[in-house]
Amino acid sequence: MLSLKLAYRNLIGAGLRTWLNVFVLSFTYILIIWHYGIIDGWNHQAKKDMKAWEIGNGQIWHQNYDPYDFFTLEESHTTIPQTFKNAISDGVLTPVLISQATVYPEGRIQSMLLRGIDPNQKVIALPTAEMNIESDEIPVIIGRRMAKNCKLKEGDITIIRWRDINGTFDATEVKIVKVFNCNVPNVDAGQMWIPINKLQEMIQSPDEATMFIIGENFEMNENVSGWEFKSFDYLMTEMDEMIKMKKIGGSVFYFILILLAMLAIFDTQVLSIFRRQKEIGTYIAMGMTRIQVVSLFTVEGAMHAILAIIVGAIYGIPFLLWQMKTGFSMPAGTDDFGIAIAETIFPVYGAGLIFFTVLLVIIITTIVSYMPARKISKMKPTDAIKGKIQ
Amino acid sequence: MKNSEIISIKGLIKRFSIGKGYFTALNGIDLSFDKGQFAGVVGPSGSGKTTLLNIIGSLDSPTEGIANVLGQDVNKLSTKKAAILRRKHMGFIFQTYNLLPVYTVFENVEFPLLLLKMSGAKRKKAVMDALDWVGITDKVKSRPAQLSGGECQRVAIARAMVKKPELVLADEPTANLDSENSHHILQTMENLNKELQTTFIFATHDDKVIKYLKRKILLEDGKVTSDDIITN
Known part of the structure; x- marks a missing residue:
């Protein structure tokens, strides 16, 4: 509780640096949710269209x-x-x-x-x-x-x-x-x-x-x-595989996006630990244990992800809802891809998608924040107080 | 250890390794401090003043000898127990103030009480009392960057005193202050020493501080060369 309180004070006190990191992270959240929503929306729409126009509730083929x-x-x-x-x-x-x-x-x-x-x-x-x-x-x-x-x-x-x-x-x-x-x-x-x-x-x-x-x-x-029954699911296999591949392909994009956001957090944490040596020494002198200081810095880093949820919600929810209502117009030429793609795809956001995206970013942010914070436990408080550590 | 004795140091040696050799910062120190003393360890730079203060403050441990502080052997303390000792019983004042830059004056002074898990109402009263002692109640919402050096050190004193510790360790508290501010700060600490019976130990080579001391311990090359009680 103390770590949360102090971390919040430190983050808010850090001003623009905090908000830049928070914005980058919130952008990551929104982009991941939106992109997955588009793929799920495409999947949903493709299944609906293919059922209505081509597959029906299944088919019976000549052998x-x-x-x-x-x-x-x-x-x-x-x-x-x-x-x-x-x-x-x-x-x-x-x-x-x-x-x-x-x-x-x-x-x-x-x-x-x-x-x-x-x-x-x-x-x-x-x-x-x-x-x-x-x-x-x-x-x-x-x-x-x-x-x-x-x-x-x-x-x-x-x-x-x-x-x-x-x-x-x-x-x-x-x-x-x-x-x-x-x-x-x-x-x-x-x-x-x-x-x-x-x-x-x-x-x-x-x-x-x-x-x-x-x-x-x-x-x-x-x-x-002489006739073979083909179920709806069987006939959708190719589409499902394609959606799966699209999601895997999209994961590379998310990986890069998350990497960039985490780099910003990691950089901030590493810099913090060197720039705030005197502060760390002062915390220890005032009676904080090393574990408390490490947890303070870890919570501080992880709290970027929490603030990013709030900031992301402020601009992200209206954006995601707007996209859900108006849809995303596919670029010209996608007609010729040979797969079922609507001119406008309406994203579908599941609770699971949002929950796991948020959880993933929080976990990664916490790990990235903890790694440089471990260095604090190796600091000599007498040197830290004077900011002498190189 | 006498009833009034809060610090007992015997045969204290502190060595720092430098390359393949080592440097002896403290070489066989024997000292004791009673409750309520207003004492100073004085001496030139490199004489071992800060090292001695760090050991008393359980921020560092001796290479040899015993340092018993507030009933605890510093050499045998785990980092966690040392932290608890500092949290409950000690206050620190540094040459460069070491205020937390993103906190307001109020939050800086409140910090040691947060570590003691004091309730909000009690905390507020204690912080305002401490700020009143050092005469800086009009700056509660200011941040350290908005304060002068003298004001920063007064906040640092309030922070050290807010939990009414038994021992305050002040390392060159006036080194960055002008004469007027130095006297003001020292008078404040002298008053607190009288009112609250808090033991103050300074590490200094500033004559302005030395004038206020009731006990002057001269440290040269890691050894105590004189230990005088000063009576006015």
Whole structure:
């Protein structure tokens, strides 16, 4: 208690030096919390968007389907099993048929994936209902990224070419009935969504699907031969790994930031111990034990972290709340990263994040403060009183 | 040790190692001090005055011999027990005042009482009394940097006296002061010695201090060469 009282007096008495250190430390707190909040917010938002737009509550894949090997697509679709029919008609499961194709926008050639889906599905957020129109051309929807890459817009008519299961090439005109905006590149970049019955006709695979997207209230209670259930968590593995890597990468940044703050504290402590020798000698002469003096200097250093919490709270809480409300706009170009990133990320701050950040900084500050303070116990008080120690 | 005797030194030797050899600062000192004495160890620079005061103040320990201070053998005291001895029974006054620069006058004088864990109300009264003794109650909120040398030393005296210790050790207390301030300080200490029966031991070579002493111990080359009681 005495150490706390004296340390507080000493710190406040030290004026600007204290406040500079405190500000640097508080900045460290806020930046760590904000940065982690952004990553957690991104994670949270990516999961939400991927669930809504791509993954649903999980998927059921044809056993040969490999999303990373397009050459297997021809062999990775088969007839929709009877056991799924009821779920499909109930709207809790929607089949997707995937085929390779080529689009010829404005005379250019571009490879893409044709994804057939039921225009009336409600399992994912894709605006497939837009394809329920009468048109001479086949109605299709594409995402913003695909539209940008192919220089296509709503109402445009373009030619697509594909190969059916017999290896015969065919081509037709399609009409872009909707360009949708979505944060998940997997349903956008290099993709064209088409009514599934049309695609089944085109590749001569009636009533076939490559995969199913699972909606609410569907449980796969039995194994269906030739089909594999992929849980939501499994499908999110890559995203989770990426977030984990991002956090590890971010840790380097925090390490440097904390190192800078700790260097300031360490420097202040080392300087203090040499500059305040007479003071230390006086403390001992007045009856403080060496342990009391060491603990006073340690508490003094550690108290920077406590004051930093208060200072950080003054400007940090409004800043963090403001960011939570307005979000952080991602720089241009992040769209092309190939991962789900929203244009604006809203940070998520958990109690655990704040608690552990504060605890981490307090512990490191205390250790850094204690290290130079140990020197005090080796000082000769008679020399310290006169400030003679070199 | 007599009833009134608070310090007893016998055969005290203090050596400091210098390179491969050593320097003898105190060489066979035999002294004793009674309660309430206003004594001074005088002598030229390097004669061992400060070393003797440091040993009496349990800030240093003898190489040989016995230094019994307030019933405790300094040589056998752990650093913790020595700290407790100083905290409870001793006050120090230094040549360079050694006030804590970031504290106000009040906080500087209050400091020894904080170490004694005295309650807030008692502390406040004791600090104001001490500041009253040295006549500096108008500067309670000032910091040492805002005070003159004389004022700083008066604060240092108040700090040494605030807990009403049995023993005050003053090392060259007037060395940085002008004549007028020196006399004022010495009169203050003389009054406190009379009023509170506190034992004062000075280490000095300042004639202004010597004039006030009731006992003058001359130290030369680490040996006591004279020990005189001065009667006015």
